[in-house]
Amino acid sequence: MPSRSKQPVSETKSAVSDHARSRDKVAGVVVLVASTATLIASYLMPLVGEGLDKFLAAPGLTPALLSIFLILLSLVLIARNWSAPLTLGVGAIGETQKRMMIAFAIIVFYIASLYVLPYLVSTFFMMFAFQFVFASRERSVMYVILWCGVYSAAISGALYYVFGEVFYIPLP
Secondary structure: OOOOOOOOHHHHHHHHHHHHHHHHHHHHHHHHHHHHHHHHHHHOOOOOOOOOHHHHOOOOHHHHHHHHHHHHHHHHHHHHOOOOOOOOOOOOOOHHHHHHHHHHHHHHHHHHHOOOOOHHHHHHHHHHHHHHHOOOOOOOHHHHHHHHHHHHHHHHHHHHHHHHHHOOOOOO
16 A cells, blocks of 8 residues: 655645746746847847848848747746745756757757858758657667658758748848
């Protein structure tokens, strides 16, 4: 027979709720800082063209709009969890948290690579990394590498062609 905790159920739920709310508050602050940095970086991107096209065709327009949206959402998340005690204790890291940290690291490396590599090459490597890291392990490694290469090349090439050649949006 399983042993029962001597704490009342309401106290246990409250502790879990406070811990979850604390993590939400920390996540809100992290997203706020990252979004603000992205907004600043998108503002510093060069403007191309004349008149209204100078702003509508700017390569930083979409990142700026998404950053503003994320800033607003992170402020809401922080405000909703303002009264939660801030606990920074590290619990067991689950599979979802590991995948999230890996995805975040891949995106950070992608953004950094855009400063030294062309858009097409950086995007290929980023997509390859995502596909390889999160691929199903039921296939052979050679199959996964081949699939990642073909898929990443096709999607990167399509993105480059559509945005760079069809819509004439300057790519980094």
